[in-house]
Amino acid sequence: MLIGAHVSTSGGLYKAVERGIDTGSTAIQIFNQSPRMWRPTAFDEEDFATFREKMADSPIDAVVIHAIYLINPGTFDKELEQKSLTALTHALTVGDAIGASGVVLHPGPVMKGQEYGPTTENIAKLCKKALAGTEKCKLLLENAAGKNAVGCKFEQLADLLELLGGDDRVGVCIDSCHSHAAGYDVRSVEAVTETVDELDRTVGLDRLGCIHLNDSRDEYASHRDRHENLGDGLIGRWPATTSPGCPKTCRPQSTMAPVSTFGA
Ligand SMILES: [Zn+2]
Numbered sequence: 001m002l003i004g005a006h007v008s009t010s011g012g013l014y015k016a017v018e019r020g021i022d023t024g025s026t027a028i029q030i031f032n033q034s035p036r037m038w039r040p041t042a043f044d045e046e047d048f049a050t051f052r053e054k055m056a057d058s059p060i061d062a063v064v065i066h067a068i069y070l071i072n073p074g075t076f077d078k079e080l081e082q083k084s085l086t087a088l089t090h091a092l093t094v095g096d097a098i099g100a101s102g103v104v105l106h107p108g109p110v111m112k113g114q115e116y117g118p119t120t121e122n123i124a125k126l127c128k129k130a131l132a133g134t135e136k137c138k139l140l141l142e143n144a145a146g147k148n149a150v151g152c153k154f155e156q157l158a159d160l161l162e163l164l165g166g167d168d169r170v171g172v173c174i175d176s177c178h179s180h181a182a183g184y185d186v187r188s189v190e191a192v193t194e195t196v197d198e199l200d201r202t203v204g205l206d207r208l209g210c211i212h213l214n215d216s217r218d219e220y221a222s223h224r225d226r227h228e229n230l231g232d233g234l235i236g237r238w239p240a241t242t243s244p245g246c247p248k249t250c251r252p253q254s255t256m257a258p259v260s261t262f263g264a
């Protein structure tokens, strides 16, 4: 399994690789632009080339991009929909340019007054457009913590995969804090095994492209999303690496090599 840190790109895209090396990472995650702003960072071919060269000379074998938080793919607001599509397409384009293993996206909430079905159809439609406008970078839909957030149940991630026609460019990212918050226990080796089995039954482990390892400040099944440093929260001493479920997620035949990143 490749494992590593979420690192900053401040000072240049390639700086992320240096920070990955400094943290002993074999995989890194980055934001392709400031996550709370719409304005994209204007990278050019040279930025991408330098990044790829640095990666090739480093022990880091995978980079994952986290899409910005402002994207709301299930929105019914036309302007927000357009901005979301532009931002997601941009993230996938950067992903193509740097050979990223995937772009992680929060499917977003079911907005007040809206319903689950039409919201998920919107999400799928927007994702399809972004995928069609880009080449090969995968899109990883992240599980969520909140009750109204699409993806707080693994079945909802499965619904999205189905709406996306089983496209092999689409997979999932599982965040341990979100899992804990949503009522998928990861507090012991046995619990992790059960949760992984549940993910396999619903989504299929061959769709797992990335794991976010975060501890939580909140109680189990609280539906609250407040991250804590590993080992310092209510999930406690991280059990995943010793879990019998782990070899499953690390299956070399997986079409999506799992990448684990801490944070974000
Ligand atoms: Zn979170």
Ligand SMILES: [Zn+2]
Residues within 6 Å of the ligand: 066, 104, 106, 142, 175, 264
């Ligand atoms: Zn996330």
